[in-house]
Amino acid sequence: RKEVEQDPGPFNVPEGATVAFNCTYSNSASQSFFWYRQDCRKEPKLLMSVYSSGNEDGRFTAQLNRASQYISLLIRDSKLSDSATYLCVVIGNTGGFKTIFGAGTRLFVKA
Amino acid sequence: NAGVTQTPKFRILKIGQSMTLQCAQDMNHNYMYWYRQDPGMGLKLIYYSVGAGITDKGEVPNGYNVSRSTTEDFPLRLELAAPSQTSVYFCASRGDWGYEQYFGPGTRLTVT
Numbered sequence: 001r002k003e004v005e006q007d008p009g010p011f012n013v014p015e016g017a018t019v020a021f022n023c024t025y026s027n028s029a030s031q032s033f034f035w036y037r038q039d040c041r042k043e044p045k046l047l048m049s050v051y052s053s054g055n056e057d058g059r060f061t062a063q064l065n066r067a068s069q070y071i072s073l074l075i076r077d078s079k080l081s082d083s084a085t086y087l088c089v090v091i092g093n094t095g096g097f098k099t100i101f102g103a104g105t106r107l108f109v110k111a
Numbered sequence: 112n113a114g115v116t117q118t119p120k121f122r123i124l125k126i127g128q129s130m131t132l133q134c135a136q137d138m139n140h141n142y143m144y145w146y147r148q149d150p151g152m153g154l155k156l157i158y159y160s161v162g163a164g165i166t167d168k169g170e171v172p173n174g175y176n177v178s179r180s181t182t183e184d185f186p187l188r189l190e191l192a193a194p195s196q197t198s199v200y201f202c203a204s205r206g207d208w209g210y211e212q213y214f215g216p217g218t219r220l221t222v223t
Binding site: 008031032034042043044045046049087091099101102103104 | 144146151152153154156201210211212214215216217
């Protein structure tokens with residue numbers, strides 16, 4: 001089983017749609033969780049951190065479920081500019097707080 | 112404040128050649144990382160460093176070497192390039208507090 005698993009997609013949605021991504025992780029002792037965004041042929045950039053209580057940043061909501069070992073990202077009112085690959089990132093509690101990147105979920109938002 | 116910079120942006124190598132990918136950061140970060148990303152795949156950690164003079168292997172270190180003589184610089188050396196090393200290489204850094212990594216723009220390497 002991979003340490004971090006994501007649905008590769010692609011997700012094709014119309015502008016204005018709501019889309020949700022899930023990510024599962026295998027290490028129950030993982031410490032911290034993030035969503036990164038990667039545009040085509042660009043470097044990954046931090047989108048938001050993920051907390052157990054859930055957190056929201058504008059149209060984006062991230063949630064952590066430690067019991068089921070998954071994190072989610074919800075995008076409301078999708079924009080064309082949201083088209084990108086979304087990477088789930090998990091920080092372990094061993095090996096120098098090892099950072100594990102998921103392979104990413106591709107999102108295409110169409111007019 | 113340039114953040115994380117990488118050179119070159121692109122490079123084509125012949126099999127067996129060697130090269131050094133440069134990475135520098137101006138944020139005084141102790142932690143630095145080298146990743147490779149193959150098409151349609153996630154990032155794989157090659158090497159990382161927790162401070163000047165300290166480096167350690169990541170998930171896919173074979174065929175690569177690193178050094179960290181200063182806080183700012185973390186070069187990645189490829190010896191005897193092979194087609195399997197064709198990839199996009201990203202360098203990243205982070206501070207001592209928090210886990211957010213800042214990435215450089217990447218180096219696209221093709222080995223033919």
